[in-house]
Amino acid sequence: MYRVWSVAHNTFIEAIRDRVLYSMFLFAALMILSTLVFASISADQYNKIVKDLGLTAISVIGIMISVFLGMGLVYKEIEKKTVYNIFSKPIRRYEFILGKYLGLGSTLLLLTIGMSVILLLVVLYTEITHGGMIEFYYGGHYYAQFFKAVYFQYLEFLVLIAIALVFSSFTTPIMSVLFTFLTLAMGKFSSDIKLFAQEVESPLVGYVTDFIYVVIPHLDSFNVRHEAVYGGEINWKLIFYTTGYAVLYTLALLKLSIVIFNRREFK
Amino acid sequence: MMLKVRNLIKDYKTGFFRKKVRVLHDVSFSVNEGEIYGFVGPNGAGKTTTFKAVLGFCSITGGSIEIMGKPLGDAELRRHIGYLPENPYFYDYLTGEELLRYMGGLHGISGGQLQKRVEGLLEKVGMSKDRRVQLRNYSKGMLQRIGLAQALINDGDFLILDEPMSGLDPIGQREINDLILEQKREGKTILLSSHILYNVEALCDRVGVIIKGRVVKEGELGELLKEIQTDYELLLDGVDESIRERLDGLDITLENKAGMVALRFNEDIKPAVLQRVMELKADIVSLQPRRKSLEELFVEETMKS
Numbered sequence: 001m002y003r004v005w006s007v008a009h010n011t012f013i014e015a016i017r018d019r020v021l022y023s024m025f026l027f028a029a030l031m032i033l034s035t036l037v038f039a040s041i042s043a044d045q046y047n048k049i050v051k052d053l054g055l056t057a058i059s060v061i062g063i064m065i066s067v068f069l070g071m072g073l074v075y076k077e078i079e080k081k082t083v084y085n086i087f088s089k090p091i092r093r094y095e096f097i098l099g100k101y102l103g104l105g106s107t108l109l110l111l112t113i114g115m116s117v118i119l120l121l122v123v124l125y126t127e128i129t130h131g132g133m134i135e136f137y138y139g140g141h142y143y144a145q146f147f148k149a150v151y152f153q154y155l156e157f158l159v160l161i162a163i164a165l166v167f168s169s170f171t172t173p174i175m176s177v178l179f180t181f182l183t184l185a186m187g188k189f190s191s192d193i194k195l196f197a198q199e200v201e202s203p204l205v206g207y208v209t210d211f212i213y214v215v216i217p218h219l220d221s222f223n224v225r226h227e228a229v230y231g232g233e234i235n236w237k238l239i240f241y242t243t244g245y246a247v248l249y250t251l252a253l254l255k256l257s258i259v260i261f262n263r264r265e266f267k
Numbered sequence: 268m269m270l271k272v273r274n275l276i277k278d279y280k281t282g283f284f285r286k287k288v289r290v291l292h293d294v295s296f297s298v299n300e301g302e303i304y305g306f307v308g309p310n311g312a313g314k315t316t317t318f319k320a321v322l323g324f325c326s327i328t329g330g331s332i333e334i335m336g337k338p339l340g341d342a343e344l345r346r347h348i349g350y351l352p353e354n355p356y357f358y359d360y361l362t363g364e365e366l367l368r369y370m371g372g373l374h375g376i377s378g379g380q381l382q383k384r385v386e387g388l389l390e391k392v393g394m395s396k397d398r399r400v401q402l403r404n405y406s407k408g409m410l411q412r413i414g415l416a417q418a419l420i421n422d423g424d425f426l427i428l429d430e431p432m433s434g435l436d437p438i439g440q441r442e443i444n445d446l447i448l449e450q451k452r453e454g455k456t457i458l459l460s461s462h463i464l465y466n467v468e469a470l471c472d473r474v475g476v477i478i479k480g481r482v483v484k485e486g487e488l489g490e491l492l493k494e495i496q497t498d499y500e501l502l503l504d505g506v507d508e509s510i511r512e513r514l515d516g517l518d519i520t521l522e523n524k525a526g527m528v529a530l531r532f533n534e535d536i537k538p539a540v541l542q543r544v545m546e547l548k549a550d551i552v553s554l555q556p557r558r559k560s561l562e563e564l565f566v567e568e569t570m571k572s
Contacts, residue, residue, distance in 0.1 A: 006372030010358065017360040080356050085417065088322050088350035088427075089373035090342050266324040267279065 003091045004099045011103020015069055016110075024065050025111060031057035032119050039126050050126050051146065052229045054119035059153055059225075061115065063184065066108060066157045070164025071176040073100050074261060083266050094258045101165055101254060108157045116150045148239065149228035155246040156222035160184065162253035163217065169261045186212070187219030217249055269335060269425050269456040270298040270321065276329035277316055277480075290316050292480040294330070298458050298473075300424075303451055305471035305488075306460040309569055313480040314460040315353055318429050321458075322350060334425070346374065349418035353429040353460075355410060359403035363394050363413045366402060370417040388416040392446065408439035415446055426450060428459040432466050440466060464565060476568050483568050498557040499537055501530040504550040514543055527552060 015021055035053040039046035074097070077083050086096060123146070163183050167176035186193070190213060197209035221242055227234050277291035291313045298304040306314050319325050321332055323339055332339040335347065357366050364385060371381045389395045392412040397405070405413065411431065418426060431447065432440045440463065447457060447470055461467050467474065474491060476484040484491060503510070504527050511521050517540055519532040532540050544551065 002375050002377055003373050006369055009372070010361075010369050013365070014358065014360055081352065082356060082358060084319075084322075084324065084350070084352040085355065085357065085370065086373060087324060088345060088348060088352075089370065089421075090345040090375070091373050092342055265326060266319065 004095045007099020008103035015107040028061035028115050055225045058115045062157045066160040067180045070161045071173040074168045097258050112154045145228040148234045152222045152224045162250045166257045169257045187217040190218040269300050271333040274330035278328040296475040302472040303457040305467035305474040308477035312477045347423045349423040349426045351414045351418040351428045355414040362399050364398040371420045374421040392416045407434045426457045432463045500557050502552040503528045506549045
């Protein structure tokens with residue numbers, strides 16, 4: 001376990017010493033702050049605008065960081081031949097994959113917390129300046145919805161890192177980005193694919209579409225921004241099932257990465 | 268025996284049509300405990316591929332590899348191995364100290380034990396002063412030294428060093444040489460490859476010459492050199508180059524050396540040459556066997572192949 005922790009720690013250090021990460025975080029902070037401008041011209045909808053746009057900013061930047069840091073997670077180690085140093089030590093390949101995943105997962109956790117804190121401060125600021133914190137006094141429910149949305153968002157990042165890791169373990173970073181974004185796009189429209197499968201007349205196309213629906217990640221299940229902003233329900237049952245789905249899907253992807261990586265030769 | 272490689276074959280598949288290319292044909296050699304074994308050969312001969320196979324970085328097509336009597340594939344065996352890759356690239360965002368901590372962590376070493384080892388190794392390779400400098404700012408010599416330190420982090424019994432002197436200036440080479448000899452004195456077994464043959468000659472107990480994926484010579488360095496140690500040099504004073512005519516019929520080469528004449532000849536004709544020179548009443552300054560270097564052996568074997 002200490003070996004997994006060592007790889008995770010190094011992956012985390014690598015990410016937080018990467019200037020690209022800081023640029024992206026800065027960009028996210030600016031996007032979140034810019035919601036204040038939209039809030040100022042939206043009359044009584046200010047808090048909804050801030051939260052909606054702010055959560056969207058967290059989602060977009062988080063996805064970009066997951067994909068761009070995830071794309072070279074394994075490939076870079078092979079290309080730069082650092083694998084020779086790693087695998088001359090008594091570490092197993094699965095430990096390396098797990099360490100890489102946990103390292104990037106921790107980086108995303110830190111970033112998600114950072115972006116959420118900025119958004120929360122912006123939300124509080126708009127409420128104080130506009131409504132004297134009226135909504136704040138509604139208590140837990142309002143903020144619980146916010147945190148639930150952020151939690152769902154983080155689950156999506158975790159699944160995305162695992163997808164990027166699978167591609168990174170057998171292809172180049174450019175192809176990895178391409179494949180990950182393709183999977184992301186399909187995942188975002190997974191409910192539409194299900195609908196299409198139900199309505200299509202040809203049984204063959206129906207089976208194929210059904211298969212695609214089962215295999216692709218249902219990333220749209222992680223989007224509860226509408227519920228968080230406009231007061232929909234995000235109950236514990238939904239949280240439980242979505243978490244379970246994210247965990248199982250991630251475990252399957254990690255297993256796939258390990259199988260692929262085990263077969264790789266370091267030339 | 269520390270390492271036994273028998274009839275090792277390695278094929279790679281390359282290109283779109285996955286064409287099979289054989290890079291190791293029939294490599295056999297063994298490394299005894301406590302010795303320094305030098306693996307020499309021209310570029311592309313298969314030295315690094317052999318090391319990669321030994322460390323399990325790639326699968327093998329045929330043959331067998333045993334480390335400490337155990338077959339390859341046991342990750343736990345690597346607890347006893349230290350490895351320095353050729354032209355090592357390390358994580359340039361880490362400092363020297365962080366790299367050693369990371370590499371120690373991969374061996375499962377932690378806490379006070381890791382701290383102690385890191386401190387000791389930084390001291391040993393003379394990097395204590397630069398321990399907090401990021402590796403991107405290290406010179407080639409510093410990288411090589413920190414590379415050697417990471418290979419020693421587990422205090423393993425078996426060191427595999429791929430071109431440890433590569434790119435170093437003479438002082439850097441001397442430092443690495445001394446570190447390697449120190450490891451031998453501590454009882455470690457060392458397998459190293461190098462292009463710098465006089466270093467191999469100075470360090471190694473036994474040598475294997477690999478050319479085009481085949482080990483063409485293997486044995487104790489002294490024995491291997493003795494096999495081709497047949498030349499003698501006779502230094503004469505009071506004669507000039509016209510002596511060649513008087514030694515007609517003998518296969519000698521002649522050279523002017525600091526106002527004297529140096530005759531070089533094969534061991535077989537030594538008595539005949541000496542007899543002729545005595546007859547000429549030439550002043551013999553010295554008679555020395557000309558010990559061929561590993562470089563000459565290496566060139567000879569490469570030309571043969």
